[in-house]
């Protein structure tokens with residue numbers, strides 16, 4: 001679990017992080033979203049003890065990073081995939097990290113296998129593709145088998161296959177009961193990976209919600225077709241939705257498509273169409289953060 005309590009970081013007059021209070025729970029992938037300069041990296045660096053807060057605190061499993069007895073066994077991070085020493089082999093790079101933390105060589109081979117780099121273990125880091133360096137970074141984060149993981153923009157620059165791999169990995173790590181925090185600029189990408197999101201802008205918390213809540217909040221309505229329209233309409237109203245009828249279909253507000261499907265299934269009511277309509281999550285996110293974009297493109301006056 002990661003907790004920040006009124007976490008603040010000032011650089012001169014810039015409040016990079018401003019009284020940020022959040023929780024990142026185990027068993028979930030939490031997306032950490034915000035425009036450029038919102039304070040995501042600074043927050044992560046403070047959680048990892050790489051930057052000192054100006055105010056407030058950042059805790060991993062209830063302790064500040066500096067107070068963790070075996071930090072690499074509690075928290076792992078992928079911050080900058082370019083950071084590995086280019087002249088060493090992938091395996092040696094990990095062995096150096098492992099030895100510095102009292103971890104045996106066997107675990108090195110295990111994590112190489114886990115991230116699909118066993119075949120490239122003797123290649124020099126400098127000769128690895130970006131996707132492979134990213135995997136090596138993930139291997140390093142997993143060395144101590146930590147319960148808390150932070151990934152800063154892990155899909156940046158990856159090809160579709162690499163992106164899919166990262167997505168699956170995050171979900172698997174969360175399914176194993178770990179707390180996984182992943183930063184991104186893109187709500188669309190996060191909606192596919194994360195089940196919760198923390199949105200920040202100019203260092204401040206804008207929104208903390210489950211992706212499901214977010215969809216329900218920003219979606220206009222859900223179009224539902226069912227041969228049992230009347231009965232389904234009553235069930236949905238009973239669950240708090242407002243229901244209108246249009247062209248033989250139900251227009252449902254106040255419930256997410258997944259909840260509608262679950263309710264229909266629990267009553268054995270057939271559903272022939274279920275279409276969420278309205279703003280995409282990406283649009284919703286842009287609206288949420290439009291006041292906090294650091295550098296806005298200026299329109300040229302003519």
Ligand SMILES: Nc1ncnc2c1ncn2[C@@H]1O[C@H](COP(=O)(O)OP(=O)(O)OP(=O)(O)O)[C@@H](O)[C@H]1O
Nearest residue numbers: 011014015016034035036037038039040041042043
């Ligand atoms: N070492 C530093 N010195 C001065 N200002 C800094 C420093 N690090 C970050 N900042 C400023 O703090 C703010 C937050 O930056 P940060 O890198 O945490 O944002 P971010 O959300 O990670 O952005 P990006 O998505 O662009 O990586 C920015 O205004 C940035 O310019």
